[in-house]
Amino acid sequence: MGDFVLNVNGAQLRVSASSEETLLSVLRNRLNLTGTKYGCGEGQCGACTVLLDGRSTRSCLVSVETAAKAKIVTIEGLEQDGKLSPVQQAFLDEGAFQCGYCTSGMILGATSLLHEQHHPTEEQIVEGMEGHICRCGTYPRIVEAIKRASRLSAQGASR
Amino acid sequence: MNHLDNRDKPTFEFAQSISPTRSGASGLDRRDFLKFLGGGLLICFSHTSAWAQESGRAFGGHELPKELDAWLHIAADGQVKVFTGKVEVGQNIRTSLAQLVADELRVPFDSISMVMGDTDLTPWDMGTFGSRTTPTMGPQLRTMAAAARQMLLEVAAERWNVAAASLTAAEGKVTDPQNARSFSYGELSRGEELAKTVTTEQSLTSALEWKIAGTAVPKAQGRDFVTGKHKYPSDISLPEMMFGEVLRPDGFNATLASLDTSAAKKPPGVKVFRDGDFIGLVAPDAFTAQHALSAIQAKWDVPAQPSNQGLFAYLKANLASGRDEGPQHVSGSVAQAMPEADLKLEEQYTVAYIAHAPLEPRAAVAEWADGKLTVWTGTQRPFGVRDELMQAFKLSPTQVRVIQPDMGSGYGGKHTGEAAIEAARLAKAAGKPVKVVWTRSDEFTWAYLRPAGLIEIKAGARHDGTLVAWEHHNYNSGPAAIGTPYNVANQLIQYHASKSPLRQGSYRGLASTANHFARESHMDGMAHAVGMDPLEFRLRNLTDSRLQAVFEASAEKFAWGRVKSTPERGFGIAGGVDKGGYVATCAEVEIDPASKRVRIRRVVQAWECGAIVNPDGLRNQLTGAIVQGIGGALFERILFANGRILNPHFAQYRVPRFSDTPQVDIVLVDRKDLPSAGAGETGLVGLAPAVGNAIFAASGIRLRNMPMAPSSAVPGEPDPSFRS
Numbered sequence: 001m002g003d004f005v006l007n008v009n010g011a012q013l014r015v016s017a018s019s020e021e022t023l024l025s026v027l028r029n030r031l032n033l034t035g036t037k038y039g040c041g042e043g044q045c046g047a048c049t050v051l052l053d054g055r056s057t058r059s060c061l062v063s064v065e066t067a068a069k070a071k072i073v074t075i076e077g078l079e080q081d082g083k084l085s086p087v088q089q090a091f092l093d094e095g096a097f098q099c100g101y102c103t104s105g106m107i108l109g110a111t112s113l114l115h116e117q118h119h120p121t122e123e124q125i126v127e128g129m130e131g132h133i134c135r136c137g138t139y140p141r142i143v144e145a146i147k148r149a150s151r152l153s154a155q156g157a158s159r
Numbered sequence: 160m161n162h163l164d165n166r167d168k169p170t171f172e173f174a175q176s177i178s179p180t181r182s183g184a185s186g187l188d189r190r191d192f193l194k195f196l197g198g199g200l201l202i203c204f205s206h207t208s209a210w211a212q213e214s215g216r217a218f219g220g221h222e223l224p225k226e227l228d229a230w231l232h233i234a235a236d237g238q239v240k241v242f243t244g245k246v247e248v249g250q251n252i253r254t255s256l257a258q259l260v261a262d263e264l265r266v267p268f269d270s271i272s273m274v275m276g277d278t279d280l281t282p283w284d285m286g287t288f289g290s291r292t293t294p295t296m297g298p299q300l301r302t303m304a305a306a307a308r309q310m311l312l313e314v315a316a317e318r319w320n321v322a323a324a325s326l327t328a329a330e331g332k333v334t335d336p337q338n339a340r341s342f343s344y345g346e347l348s349r350g351e352e353l354a355k356t357v358t359t360e361q362s363l364t365s366a367l368e369w370k371i372a373g374t375a376v377p378k379a380q381g382r383d384f385v386t387g388k389h390k391y392p393s394d395i396s397l398p399e400m401m402f403g404e405v406l407r408p409d410g411f412n413a414t415l416a417s418l419d420t421s422a423a424k425k426p427p428g429v430k431v432f433r434d435g436d437f438i439g440l441v442a443p444d445a446f447t448a449q450h451a452l453s454a455i456q457a458k459w460d461v462p463a464q465p466s467n468q469g470l471f472a473y474l475k476a477n478l479a480s481g482r483d484e485g486p487q488h489v490s491g492s493v494a495q496a497m498p499e500a501d502l503k504l505e506e507q508y509t510v511a512y513i514a515h516a517p518l519e520p521r522a523a524v525a526e527w528a529d530g531k532l533t534v535w536t537g538t539q540r541p542f543g544v545r546d547e548l549m550q551a552f553k554l555s556p557t558q559v560r561v562i563q564p565d566m567g568s569g570y571g572g573k574h575t576g577e578a579a580i581e582a583a584r585l586a587k588a589a590g591k592p593v594k595v596v597w598t599r600s601d602e603f604t605w606a607y608l609r610p611a612g613l614i615e616i617k618a619g620a621r622h623d624g625t626l627v628a629w630e631h632h633n634y635n636s637g638p639a640a641i642g643t644p645y646n647v648a649n650q651l652i653q654y655h656a657s658k659s660p661l662r663q664g665s666y667r668g669l670a671s672t673a674n675h676f677a678r679e680s681h682m683d684g685m686a687h688a689v690g691m692d693p694l695e696f697r698l699r700n701l702t703d704s705r706l707q708a709v710f711e712a713s714a715e716k717f718a719w720g721r722v723k724s725t726p727e728r729g730f731g732i733a734g735g736v737d738k739g740g741y742v743a744t745c746a747e748v749e750i751d752p753a754s755k756r757v758r759i760r761r762v763v764q765a766w767e768c769g770a771i772v773n774p775d776g777l778r779n780q781l782t783g784a785i786v787q788g789i790g791g792a793l794f795e796r797i798l799f800a801n802g803r804i805l806n807p808h809f810a811q812y813r814v815p816r817f818s819d820t821p822q823v824d825i826v827l828v829d830r831k832d833l834p835s836a837g838a839g840e841t842g843l844v845g846l847a848p849a850v851g852n853a854i855f856a857a858s859g860i861r862l863r864n865m866p867m868a869p870s871s872a873v874p875g876e877p878d879p880s881f882r883s
Contacts, residue, residue: 021446029402029445034394035387037567039518040599044809047518075387088385095377095775098783099249100384101518101567107385126817133809135518136249136568137786138779139820 009077023067024059035075046132049105056112075104090149098136199348237345244284246276247565251776262372263304266331276563286540290738290837306357366770366831375775392537393522397592403585404452406438410461410802422454465660466800468875471613479656491649496628500619508677511796519567520602525582526592537566544576571665603807609666612636614677637670640737645700679733679848709743713765717745729857733848739836744845765826769833784842792847793883
């Protein structure tokens with residue numbers, strides 16, 4: 001066990017954990033940031049996606065020790081002053097979820113994608129999001145939500 | 160530690176204090192319940208008409224909870240609470256049921272809150288499955304709402320001393336138009352303590368008059384799903400909660416040969432418990448618990464067991480009862496009609512075992528306090544899980560409460576309470592609340608599967624395309640939608656239950672998927688044999704106007720028949736009816752001539768299920784069903800041998816992803832003149848045969864085994880002609 005300071009959603013959080021413990025486990029089980037989901041623990045489903053220094057990252061594959069060196073953004077950190085991020089707003093507007101369990105990961109994956117590619121084509125969206133599973137099969141709406149978010153961002157909404 | 164979020168808290172406390180007086184079979188006192196709710200109006204729905212009009216009486220006895228199906232309460236602030244044992248798992252009934260209540264009660268949608276799937280707070284319910292919520296719970300809630308509205312009109316009439324018939328109810332208010340005055344529902348219920356039990360004898364608002372129902376109301380609490388605030392079962396945590404792990408055997412039907420837990424016990428705070436072959440442990444944190452589990456040394460004896468190799472012959476040879484007693488449908492005589500048929504076709508079809516793979520695996524948090532067990536868990540049957548817990552721990556209904564937070568779905572896969580029992584067992588042993596979350600490989604291995612099955616069809620037709628004989632046998636996969644919707648004078652249709660080598664159970668659509676795959680593929684083959692267009696052949700043998708209508712709607716949108724299939728591009732059609740839903744699906748596939756890779760490019764699906772409650776939610780469900788159906792149609796299958804699942808990971812068990820998703824067009828046929836049926840399942844059944852038929856149209860190759868185009872061969876089956 002060791003002590004780590006994590007920069008999560010702009011706050012410095014002190015946590016005791018084993019250095020091999022995954023960021024996912026620390027977020028969910030030690031910091032009670034349960035918006036980040038466990039789906040497979042193997043980097044295959046994308047439910048645990050967070051941003052590490054702005055990049056889409058599977059928190060189930062990153063140790064807390066590695067994560068301590070980066071700025072971490074989870075789903076709880078996207079809303080600013082009660083205002084949803086463009087991607088959150090777009091998912092809500094499109095109704096791009098059913099059970100919603102994949103939604104946190106989808107939103108962070110899409111946020112990262114749009115950061116790298118402001119106006120992705122449909123093919124780029126599909127390629128960029130391929131690592132995310134929605135078992136309810138809401139993919140067409142998620143693609144639409146990402147396109148909408150791209151337009152919302154272009155209109156100057158804050159990210 | 161943050162525990163339950165604020166939204167859950169009042170409900171939680173509220174239930175704790177009332178549960179001793181009104182839980183399940185222990186007896187039920189509506190007066191107490193009403194008093195607790197702070198007065199107001201309480202409406203109960205009962206199937207038993209003898210209880211109609213009885214008001215305010217305390218009932219006891221075991222049968223009661225089975226007969227009271229739902230509750231509706233209007234508080235002094237005008238807020239409406241609706242209590243139902245149904246659960247929200249992504250199918251959007253939290254929204255659609257509230258729409259129905261809002262419409263019938265004449266209140267804004269936002270004033271309704273649904274209390275669902277909590278065994279202490281809601282009346283007994285069998286479970287959320289079989290597309291039953293909309294056709295059964297919908298009318299029950301509407302009936303209560305209509306009765307509540309009538310009661311409010313009567314209360315207002317009494318206060319104003321006018322006739323109730325001269326008053327109107329709208330927007331949460333009763334208005335006296337002649338005297339230009341009104342009372343809000345809150346004002347009317349304030350100070351009242353009225354309880355009423357109603358039966359189905361209420362006149363309900365016609366769907367033609369709906370204002371809130373029938374519209375695309377967005378998902379209730381949708382914002383909580385995009386902000387990560389919603390607490391799923393696996394997100395629940397309690398003070399002093401420990402994390403539990405359960406040692407899984409090396410295979411099915413294994414017995415423990417040796418066990419050494421000494422290394423597992425070393426980390427501080429770890430406690431290991433053994434009860435026969437159940438070995439579990441708890442630790443103060445999840446990481447330590449997982450490491451302790453991996454430190455257990457156990458040897459298991461796993462007996463030799465069947466594998467994919469020869470599975471379908473095994474299912475046919477090993478009937479469940481040892482002999483054939485499956486339900487049979489017989490009309491005319493297939494034996495006499497077949498020899499006279501001009502064209503005959505006899506084929507075998509198979510479907511593999513597949514996994515539900517809900518993205519949230521099984522999870523539970525259990526707490527024992529003051530002799531009472533409370534479990535938060537993801538299940539489609541909270542009352543069924545309560546029964547399992549009562550049995551496991553020899554408890555009475557008042558001693559167990561099961562709460563189902565809206566979960567990370569189930570698709571028919573979460574009818575049972577494995578994780579709930581494990582968490583309760585460990586919590587009891589540890590003397591502290593315990594959380595158990597299954598791993599993905601646990602979920603693939605130790606949950607149950609959609610049954611594999613063998614289907615044999617023999618059919619005969621005349622040259623003019625009239626079907627004359629149809630014989631359909633389903634081994635193991637199930638009887639759902641086994642009957643043909645086509646007119647055939649001579650039929651023999653039978654389901655044969657087999658001894659399944661793997662644990663199997665419910666699945667979205669049940670065997671409707673398998674029976675439709677076989678039947679609609681066979682229909683396509685018959686059409687080809689007769690030399691007719693597949694759509695024309697179906698319509699020729701069909702008089703069910705609702706099924707005709709969806710076939711025609713789907714074909715029109717798809718522009719069926721306008722373009723001929725080529726070796727690179729095929730078009731297929733299929734359809735059917737089950738659980739009150741009518742579906743017709745057209746598919747366009749693209750086949751790469753060199754690699755034989757199949758891609759589904761476009762799907763048009765027409766759907767009719769009576770009066771549509773929420774067209775947006777319905778489109779979402781249907782699109783999801785099509786996408787989920789792609790997996791079972793093309794590539795999903797469980798591989799197993801000797802009591803082990805060989806592909807218990809998403810890297811090995813492929814599920815549909817973004818790149819598998821075609822363009823999807825949904826055509827809704829809204830029949831406001833017909834009762835609403837459920838729509839969660841039957842939207843899945845047209846896809847596989849439509850795709851198979853499209854592949855045939857392109858290639859002339861008939862694929863009769865689901866999955867039709869796996870990326871590698873399924874052991875025991877011929878090498879696939881196509882991959883996906």
